[in-house]
Amino acid sequence: MRVFTASLAEMWFSARRRTRLSPDEATAELMLAGHRLGQQAPASQRTLELVLAAAAGPATERELAGETAAVAAFLAALPEQEPARRRGPRRIPVLAVAFMFIALVALCGTAEAGALPAPLQRLAHQAINAPAPPPAMRAPRPSADVTPGPDVSGTNPASAGSGPSQESRTGKPSTTPKPTHTSASQGDGKPTASASASTQPTTSTTDNGKGNGGTPGQGGSNGNGNGNGNG
Amino acid sequence: MLDGDFPDVLRLAACGDAAAFARLWRDTHPPLLRYLWVSAGDAAEDVAADVWLDVARRIGSFHGGEQEFRGWLFTMARRKMIDRHRYEARRPVSPTANGELFERPAPDDTVAAALEYISTETALALIATLPRDQAEIVVLRVVVGLDASAVAQIVGKSHGAVRVAAHRGLRTLRERVADATVTSPGRGGVTL
Numbered sequence: 395m396r397v398f399t400a401s402l403a404e405m406w407f408s409a410r411r412r413t414r415l416s417p418d419e420a421t422a423e424l425m426l427a428g429h430r431l432g433q434q435a436p437a438s439q440r441t442l443e444l445v446l447a448a449a450a451g452p453a454t455e456r457e458l459a460g461e462t463a464a465v466a467a468f469l470a471a472l473p474e475q476e477p478a479r480r481r482g483p484r485r486i487p488v489l490a491v492a493f494m495f496i497a498l499v500a501l502c503g504t505a506e507a508g509a510l511p512a513p514l515q516r517l518a519h520q521a522i523n524a525p526a527p528p529p530a531m532r533a534p535r536p537s538a539d540v541t542p543g544p545d546v547s548g549t550n551p552a553s554a555g556s557g558p559s560q561e562s563r564t565g566k567p568s569t570t571p572k573p574t575h576t577s578a579s580q581g582d583g584k585p586t587a588s589a590s591a592s593t594q595p596t597t598s599t600t601d602n603g604k605g606n607g608g609t610p611g612q613g614g615s616n617g618n619g620n621g622n623g624n625g
Numbered sequence: 626m627l628d629g630d631f632p633d634v635l636r637l638a639a640c641g642d643a644a645a646f647a648r649l650w651r652d653t654h655p656p657l658l659r660y661l662w663v664s665a666g667d668a669a670e671d672v673a674a675d676v677w678l679d680v681a682r683r684i685g686s687f688h689g690g691e692q693e694f695r696g697w698l699f700t701m702a703r704r705k706m707i708d709r710h711r712y713e714a715r716r717p718v719s720p721t722a723n724g725e726l727f728e729r730p731a732p733d734d735t736v737a738a739a740l741e742y743i744s745t746e747t748a749l750a751l752i753a754t755l756p757r758d759q760a761e762i763v764v765l766r767v768v769v770g771l772d773a774s775a776v777a778q779i780v781g782k783s784h785g786a787v788r789v790a791a792h793r794g795l796r797t798l799r800e801r802v803a804d805a806t807v808t809s810p811g812r813g814g815v816t817l
Contacts, residue, residue, distance in 0.1 A: 448748035
């Protein structure tokens, strides 16, 4: 209401008063940055400076009263942050040991299955008494034109697998390597594949449906229970 | 401000050293509390506790200098304060017997009190009479000691907008102080 009743002169004087009172930008920036204006500054600016200095004053007892609780909360929160910090250095050995264990188990299993390459299999044979590498892996492979014999191991892979492995453990390698046939999974005594199936890896699930499918060709030659029979 | 000691203090605190964290807390908590008192009122201590809990959990992942640390901490504080305001807006609290504690003092009374004895609390109360955005920016610049760029990042405004708001806040503050000096001479006000 006063705005409408005030004369232009009053409004001008009011504006001048406000302009005179308001600190200029440079002074304002100095005050905001915490600089002291000095005794030559206008009284109103020094008053404002006093207020700002009080607001930024040293910490009070009341403000610092919660230090003990804050430190306790920090220590309580530590277990939540500790795993995050320790995860890096601790995880590596644990994972390495786990991987080494898995690799060792897999290696032993493969060695016991006689499915390692010949040099490694020989090494495993000497180290952990794994089956010796089959003669087929050391001697030249027989030709593919072999008459398939009766399937004796298909119905009983365990018995079929024990023969060569026992031979190899006793240091008497088989002198008559026989081609392996892959009809064991059928169990009907009828060979269903030619002898070439024993020398070439195959992806057929019927060839090794009862055992180790990873190394069908090699596993079949030593007949150690991986589901492939000796013909 | 810890200045040159800050990197070591931060590193030790990140490793779980309680003494280093306590030093960090003693240095930063008072301005944090003042900022929150001006911005969040009575919930300042609760919000500050939440902020320090977050700091304790995440201090290991922080990298930067002291200014960056303060910017990080006050950004968290501002977000928590906004969340608090939203929560309170969704669940308005009915006035209680001590509801007057949540109300801010009238500017005239605050100015008069500030001029009689300018303590930290009365000065903050005087700043708290400003519009909220101006009060927030003035406290971040004066009390926390951040520059305009850091404040702009915290409040999500441009550098120019922060500067204008700070200058307006100071101008308003100065007028109120001057008016109080003139209108309440008999109350033992400070004569400068």
